[in-house]
């Protein structure tokens with residue numbers, strides 16, 4: 001048994017933990033699977049780490065997403081640190097509400113954010129990945145987070161929402177400020193969220209007068225039993241699509257590429273497969289990367305509205321519950337060889353996109369971006385390698401997301417005529 005597993009109680013939420021939380025999660029799964037802890041913000045919360053308990057908790061209607069159900073003051077006073085929490089009208093979004101409001105809003109957005117819309121977006125994602133790689137391919141080195149994983153999802157969502165090209169760099173800068181907040185730098189996030197809010201409201205106003213084919217126009221058009229989204233609801237929806245859809249996808253590309261670079265035999269299998277133009281292994285690879293080191297470490301906040309029992313532990317009314325997706329997805333009771341990256345894994349019902357009524361609405365888009373991004377990197381930069389000591393890589397310190405701050409790589413420069 002590894003030394004770390006034998007220790008009485010691993011320390012959580014330190015920088016060492018952020019670099020590799022998995023030994024600590026293995027300890028919790030075994031010794032304290034439903035564990036009450038004090039978070040770095042001072043808030044007390046329950047961590048749920050076993051797969052079966054995690055699935056049950058994610059689908060339990062007694063666990064509300066509405067922060068008003070927190071018995072403590074932290075959420076009410078905005079101390080928890082969710083970007084935008086002070087912009088109250090932006091916070092009435094899918095991840096903060098329960099049925100019946102959630103059911104109504106989710107149905108409306110599903111009418112606009114359809115699998116067909118995502119499928120039609122494929123050529124655009126291909127074009128974006130190519131353009132971004134073009135910008136650094138001749139150099140022989142890059143920071144894959146800043147130059148590839150970050151811009152790809154933000155431009156993709158902007159395009160999908162219908163943000164005009166000339167405004168997309170502003171959105172990119174404001175989104176960057178929100179990410180830096182998750183990296184521990186608070187300055188500027190309030191201003192960035194305010195700017196995004198003002199921008200989205202104004203864009204929705206403009207689109208209302210001139211509807212197009214984009215997702216925002218789709219949100220304005222969508223109606224359910226004659227009901228439409230209000231402008232504030234549409235802005236909150238656009239905000240959550242932007243917010244939930246970009247840091248997560250950055251981390252899928254970042255953590256995913258990092259895992260491939262650290263597992264050369266698996267990477268070689270995938271590389272040969274994509275070079276042959278196959279897609280089957282690419283599809284299971286993205287699922288496995290979501291399980292092995294997924295972008296969302298903890299599912300978002302839930303609050304007990306009634307006394308309930310999870311994994312044999314009683315949870316009092318008003319207590320926050322955090323489901324640790326990263327721990328559940330390495331539970332040996334569900335995944336054989338839980339710490340092994342197996343890109344061809346068949347039986348893989350991971351919780352990387354959540355479970356239950358809040359299951360990720362952007363999963364088809366995330367899969368598309370993840371598959372195109374990895375395929376493009378492996379085919380265009382075939383000898384891609386890590387250009388840093390893994391010990392020196394820095395991970396972002398936020399509670400919910402798991403991702404690298406930078407990912408330096410090197411490769412043989414692509415010659416101009418190859419492009």
Ligand code: HEM
Nearest residue numbers: 094095244245248249252299300353354358360361362366
């Ligand atoms: C690899 C990328 C992604 C991952 C790993 C991911 C993961 C998740 C997870 C775990 C949840 C559930 C959270 C919970 O129950 O607490 C969720 C919900 C959500 N995701 Fe994603 N997501 C990704 C990409 C996207 C994209 C691209 C979009 C949209 C453009 C998106 C939009 C949303 C929305 C709106 C919700 C809330 C759904 C609801 O409450 O009904 N996500 N996502």
